[in-house]
Amino acid sequence: MSTPKYSINPNITEAETLPASFYRDQNTFDLIKEKVFYHSWQWVGDENLVKLARQTHPFVLYDGFLTEPMVLTKDDQGTIHCLSNVCTHRGNLVAQNPGSNRKLMCMYHGRKFGLDGVFESMPEFKDTKNFPRDCEDLHRFDIVKWGPMLFANLGSAVDFNKVITEMNSYVDFLPLEEFVHSKVQSKDYLVNAHWALYCDNYLEGFHIPFVHSDLNEALDYGSYETVLHEHFNVQIGYSEGSEDIFELPKDHQHHGKRVAAYYFWVFPNMMFNFYPWGLSVNIVRPISLNQTKVSFLTYIYDESKLNKGAGALLDKVEREDEFVVEGVQKGLKSRYYTSGRFSPKRETGVHQFHQMLAKSLI
Secondary structure (H helix, E strand, C coil), rough: CCCCCCCCCCCCCEECCCCCHHHCCHHHHHHHHHHHHHCCCCEEEEEHCCCCEEEEEECCECCECCCCCCEECCCCCCCCCEECCCCCCCCCCCCCCCCECCECCCCCCCCCEEECCCCECCCCCCCCCCCCHHHHHHHHHEEEEEEEEEEECCCCCCCCHHHHHHHHHHHHCCCCHHEEEEEEEEEEEEEEEEEEEHHHHHHHCCCHHCCCCCHHHHEHHHHCEEEECCCCEEEEEEEEECCCCCCCCCCCCCCCCCEEEEEECCCEEEEEEEECCEEEEEEEEEECCCCEEEEEEEEEEEHHHHCHHCCCCHHHHHHHHHHHEEEEEEECCCCCCCCCCCCCCCCCHHHHHHHHHHHHCC
16 A cells, blocks of 8 residues: 655645644554654663763664664773664674673674674684675664763764754753753653654644643743744743743843743654753654653753743643643544644744655655
8 A cells, every 4th residue: 555645835824734644544654664763863861871881771762663773882982882782693682781891792603892883703703705894893873962862863864963053052051961860750651642743732832822721821922932943943932920031141142031941843753841940851752653652851950940930840731732632633533624724823843844744755
């Protein structure tokens, strides 16, 4: 069965949203995994996964979805590597469990690699011709660090350092290296809806007065804005009052404004929500056509400001978002709904997302 073709008019005043069939079609969902997620930058985790030299940490990004076996290592020079966790001999997993190791060695036949993934030795191969070759090394994934956060490139042409530089133009006054991951404050949510619907909802503040009464009281909805960049966008939430806002330096582009939150979305599924107290990272992990796991990862900078302003009651806001997103999931089963229109003022982020998805599936 062929996958439908999707097209979004670049003129938002004339454009229609992705059709309901996009969210219902299993072939489209599978194609998105191959053409979008396996060609993207993805959140790997915190640098403390390999805090010490010679530590190794095997992982997959998303159980049942992005299942490429990978392993983080830190060598004696303190460099973090992200490698394929598949032995180049017969395909066995190299690292089975997190631990401390001088080398990576496959327990199947004893092939050894350095912590940088370079092939070192293999028993019983002295008579093998044209050996070793470059392909005996473990595949190395590009890895980028932003503060304490690590990101790996599964096959994207995007320069993620450039993306980070552009995001830093908004938040470089914050000492991100001092942000501390809080396992207690972090949480996973199971949402009974298509992953893209969750992103659709995140990408507009249009619904805030109707869905989030507490958040609406903390924000000045009239001045709420979305700024588009090539591979991401940022929603800027301004406060009604002078409390619970960022202390912006004089040379900052928003100095003198009451900024309560910066909400960054990076294509296709990463959100970085900066508040005066710190950062809430939201990673949207597809499970199936109708189910999504959303991980809220909390990084605290100023604990005294927790539970205040736009960054307060995040669990309540999430539950409210889940309710409406799951309602849309049910509504898209209707045979009488095909697609909608965009608000040129309030839904530029959604329009950008739909364009990027449609383009990726060509």
